[in-house]
Amino acid sequence: MKNLPEELSAAVESGLLLPAAKENIEALLAGAASSLPMNSVKELLQEKNFSELNDRFFKTLAFGTGGLRGRTIGKTVTNSEQGAGGPNDRPEFPCVGTATMNYYNVSRAVRGLIAYVKTVVPEGKKPTLVFAHDTRHFSKNFADFCAKICSDLGCDAYVFDGPRSTPQLSFAVRQLRAESGVVITASHNPSHDCGFKAYFNDGGQIVEPHASAIIAEVNSIKSERYDPVDDSEKGTVKTLGEDFDKEYVELLKTLLLQPELLEKAPIKVVFTNLHGTGGHINVPMLKSLGFEVLTVPEQDIQDGRFPTVDSPNPENGPALAMAIELANTSGAEIVIGTDPDADRMGVAVRNAEGNMVLLTGNQIGSLMAWYRLKTNFDLGWLTNANRTRGVLVKTFVTTELQSAIANAYGVSVVDTLTGFKYIAAKLRKYETAIPEDKRGDYRSLSQEETRKLRLEYSRFFVFGGEESYGYLGSDAVRDKDANGATLMFAEVAAYAKSVGKTLTELLDELYTEYGYYLEMGKALTMEGADGAAKIQALAGSYAANPPKEIDGSEVTRFRDFSAQDIYDQEGDLLPKEKMLFFDLADGRSFAVRPSGTEPKIKFYLYGKSEAGGDLDAAKTEVAAGLARLWNWIEADAKSRG
Numbered sequence: 001m002k003n004l005p006e007e008l009s010a011a012v013e014s015g016l017l018l019p020a021a022k023e024n025i026e027a028l029l030a031g032a033a034s035s036l037p038m039n040s041v042k043e044l045l046q047e048k049n050f051s052e053l054n055d056r057f058f059k060t061l062a063f064g065t066g067g068l069r070g071r072t073i074g075k076t077v078t079n080s081e082q083g084a085g086g087p088n089d090r091p092e093f094p095c096v097g098t099a100t101m102n103y104y105n106v107s108r109a110v111r112g113l114i115a116y117v118k119t120v121v122p123e124g125k126k127p128t129l130v131f132a133h134d135t136r137h138f139s140k141n142f143a144d145f146c147a148k149i150c151s152d153l154g155c156d157a158y159v160f161d162g163p164r165s166t167p168q169l170s171f172a173v174r175q176l177r178a179e180s181g182v183v184i185t186a187s188h189n190p191s192h193d194c195g196f197k198a199y200f201n202d203g204g205q206i207v208e209p210h211a212s213a214i215i216a217e218v219n220s221i222k223s224e225r226y227d228p229v230d231d232s233e234k235g236t237v238k239t240l241g242e243d244f245d246k247e248y249v250e251l252l253k254t255l256l257l258q259p260e261l262l263e264k265a266p267i268k269v270v271f272t273n274l275h276g277t278g279g280h281i282n283v284p285m286l287k288s289l290g291f292e293v294l295t296v297p298e299q300d301i302q303d304g305r306f307p308t309v310d311s312p313n314p315e316n317g318p319a320l321a322m323a324i325e326l327a328n329t330s331g332a333e334i335v336i337g338t339d340p341d342a343d344r345m346g347v348a349v350r351n352a353e354g355n356m357v358l359l360t361g362n363q364i365g366s367l368m369a370w371y372r373l374k375t376n377f378d379l380g381w382l383t384n385a386n387r388t389r390g391v392l393v394k395t396f397v398t399t400e401l402q403s404a405i406a407n408a409y410g411v412s413v414v415d416t417l418t419g420f421k422y423i424a425a426k427l428r429k430y431e432t433a434i435p436e437d438k439r440g441d442y443r444s445l446s447q448e449e450t451r452k453l454r455l456e457y458s459r460f461f462v463f464g465g466e467e468s469y470g471y472l473g474s475d476a477v478r479d480k481d482a483n484g485a486t487l488m489f490a491e492v493a494a495y496a497k498s499v500g501k502t503l504t505e506l507l508d509e510l511y512t513e514y515g516y517y518l519e520m521g522k523a524l525t526m527e528g529a530d531g532a533a534k535i536q537a538l539a540g541s542y543a544a545n546p547p548k549e550i551d552g553s554e555v556t557r558f559r560d561f562s563a564q565d566i567y568d569q570e571g572d573l574l575p576k577e578k579m580l581f582f583d584l585a586d587g588r589s590f591a592v593r594p595s596g597t598e599p600k601i602k603f604y605l606y607g608k609s610e611a612g613g614d615l616d617a618a619k620t621e622v623a624a625g626l627a628r629l630w631n632w633i634e635a636d637a638k639s640r641g
Contacts, residue, residue: 004029004041004042004045008022008025008026011050016048017053018054018058020058021056021057021058022057024058024059024060024099027098027222028057028097028104030222030223031223031224032224033224036080036093037096040078040080040095044078049076051528052074052075052076054528055099055528056071056096056097056099056100057097059098060098060099062215062219063108063215063218064215065205065207065215065421066197066205066419067109067195067196067197067206068101068105068106068109069195070099070100070101070105070193070194071100071101072101072102072193073094073137073191074100074192077091078095078096080093086138089305090137090138090304094137094194101194101196103142103224104224105196107149107221107224109196110150110182110196111149111153111218111221112214112217112221113218114127114129114153114155116217117155117180119213126235127179128155128176129146129150129155129156129180129181129182130169130172130178130182130240131143131146131147131150131157131158131159131160131181132160132169132172132182132183132184133160133185134163134165134183134184134277135275135277135340136184136185136193137194138184138194139184139194139304142184143160143182144159146182147237148237149226150237151235151236151237152226152228152229153228154229154233154234154235156238157235157237158238158239158240159237159238160240160241161239161240161241162280163302164240164280165278165280165338165342165343165481165482165483166183166343166479167480167482167484168245168281168483169182169183170203170478171203173199173201174443174476174477175244175248177201178201179200180199182197184197186340187339187340187341187343188312188339188344190311191312198214199478203477204420204424204427204428205419205421205479207424207425208575245281248483249284251474251476251477252281252483252484253285253289254446254474255474255484255491256491257371258491259289261491261495261498262289262290262291262491262494264494264498265494265495265498266494267292267333267490267493267497268291268292268330268331268334269286269294269332270293270294270295270296270323270324270335270336271294271295271323271336271337272295272299272320272322272323272335272337272338273295273302273337273338273340273342274299274306274314274319274339275299275301275302275303275304275305275306275307275308275340276302276338276339276340276341277340277341278339278342278486279295279300281483282338282483286487286490294326294327294330296308296322296323296326298322304340312339313344313346314338314339314347315344315360315361316346317358319337320335320337323335324348327348327356333349333350333493333497334347334350334490334503335347335348335356336486336489336490338482338486342482342483343420343470343482344482345469345482345489346358346359346469347359347489349493349502350503350504351502351504351505352504359507360467360519361465361466361468361469361470362401362467363507364485364489365402365463365465365466366401366402367489367503367510368463368489368492369392369402369406369462369465370405370510372463372488373390373409373411373462373463376462381451381455381460382455384410386455386460387410387411388410388411389456389458390409390412390455390460390462391413391414391430391459391462392406392411392413392414392463392464393414393423393426393461393464394414395415395416395467396416396417396418396591397418397466397591397593397604398467399467399517399606400606401511401514401515404515405510405514408513412569413569414569415568417575417577417579418466418577418579418593420464420470420472420480423466423472424478424479426461427461427478430454430458430459430461430475431458433458433459434453434454435457443476454475461474461475466480467519467521467604468521470482470485471488472484473485473488511615512611512612512615515609515610515611516608516615516618516619517606518606518607518619518622518623519605519606520604520630521603521604521605522602522603522630522633522634523602523603524600524601524603524637525598526601535594535600536594538637538641539578541641542580546560546582547582550629550633550636551584551628551632553585553586554585556583557583561581562577563576578593580593587608588606588607588625589605589606590603590605591604592604605626605629605630605633606626607625609621
């Protein structure tokens with residue numbers, strides 16, 4: 001029988017195994033800290049399961065600005081990985097591979113992060129990192145593993161006593177004055193995935209200039225073995241629990257602009273956390289504020305299998321089906337759902353006929369943006385004298401309805417690249433623009449105090465969001481926050497009820513006043529080793545050979561965010577990103593970008609109609625135009641190979 005190197009070489013020569021996979025298998029085995037990798041590789045070789053080997057080893061999971069994300073349970077589970085099994089029918093060990101989420105890659109990630117953090121803290125200061133995790137398979141194991149490594153390498157660590165949301169991790173980094181933080185999550189990805197999302201000392205996800213340096217540190221580490229410091233130099237590991245939850249909830253309550261509405265127009269809510277973390281904060285918080293809250297019992301269970309849904313993504317209607325059914329039997333007015341790490345929120349509301357309908361992320365964000373702008377003026381916080389200090393921050397791919405609303409109020413809009421880390425970077429800019437002698441310990445100030453400082457010296461962040469169901473209403477958290485969004489949207493619902501309108505009627509009033517805007521999100525999925533190459537090839541073809549005419553309409557503007565120098569509304573040069581935008585002569589437009597977290601290439605389609613016309617006719621016409629646009633794009637993508 002051939003030895004392992006000979007078997008791998010023979011598989012490469014016969015075209016069964018990718019050359020990169022062979023190199024990565026050898027590299028992982030050389031740095032492995034246990035026999036598990038060798039046993040799993042041998043088993044897959046023995047079974048001639050080269051497809052699985054290629055998927056697991058076609059690359060080394062690269063640490064990017066979003067951290068790591070990948071499979072933690074293989075398409076094939078080896079006997080060595082299955083072992084004695086684990087909770088919720090998972091294997092005992094995560095899947096072996098350089099392209100997968102396991103202790104090998106998590107060790108590299110956290111050690112690289114620690115190495116960089118040590119270079120930026122003052123001499124003699126012991127760095128502090130915070131770790132949180134959601135309900136996914138292995139997420140608690142990875143979080144505890146990271147905290148131990150942190151201590152072993154001479155840093156202090158905080159770790160939550162159970163599953164917590166991504167935005168609460170962001171809050172914790174700021175509140176505890178930590179140097180960095182990590183949440184173990186893959187957001188709303190399939191149950192077999194897990195991830196490692198890193199944050200810096202401002203509570204936002206890592207961006208430049210830190211990102212490149214951290215990535216370099218992580219990618220330079222080839223082995224999962226490391227040498228701990230002496231016991232006398234090790235850090236402490238402390239647990240965060242109920243008391244810290246209360247601090248976070250107190251912050252969230254400050255998001256309410258008109259608390260009296262909750263008494264005047266109480267709302268009955270069905271809430272589901274889709275087996276994730278959202279119910280831990282939202283259900284008791286909403287109840288304490290006077291909302292009548294029902295939950296879906298089967299989905300209250302924190303379970304990384306997400307057994308009642310095909311996808312734990314509240315943007316997808318089927319994920320909210322059980323909650324909508326409960327709303328229909330109980331007479332609840334709105335349904336709110338959050339994804340497993342509670343950074344995204346989706347809703348269903350009653351229309352004028354009393355039927356439950358889903359709102360898109362753009363519609364949800366537009367309702368909240370409008371209400372918060374309107375109410376800030378009603379309260380006198382924003383005035384004609386200071387309104388140029390107000391700012392709404394959104395991503396380029398988010399609806400222009402929000403721009404139309406902000407423009408009508410005379411408030412600035414700033415567009416960012418896709419990813420809340422770019423919105424967080426703007427918040428950091430606005431905070432540091434306040435004179436240091438006025439700013440002091442900014443994080444210890446009340447929201448009223450920081451609002452006054454921002455209005456006088458900087459920019460007052462009114463609201464931020466992205467079309468993918470992420471929203472933020474306070475700069476005290478630096479990532480999208482479904483817990484805060486739940487409260488903000490519930491207040492909008494209470495407002496609508498107080499003026500005798502349904503939320504869909506309120507939305508139609510916005511369309512009538514500001515124009516009808518419709519967006520359509522589409523994606524082409526391409527999984528596995530060859531899928532990644534196909535995605536990049538398709539994206540590259542648009543840049544190299546952009547269409548001049550689309551569905552009979554001339555392309556009037558083409559923006560390649562990866563090649564052109566593009567500046568935002570504040571004159572800041574945008575980082576280069578693989579995104580392309582096509583604007584058409586007839587008012588339609590679309591954007592295309594490879595997903596940074598999923599094996600997809602995403603398309604964003606936009607249509608609009610001017611304010612003041614027949615709204616029903618506008619809805620029909622714009623929808624038909626976007627349907628034709630997608631048909632053209634889909635056919636064109638196929639022709640590009």
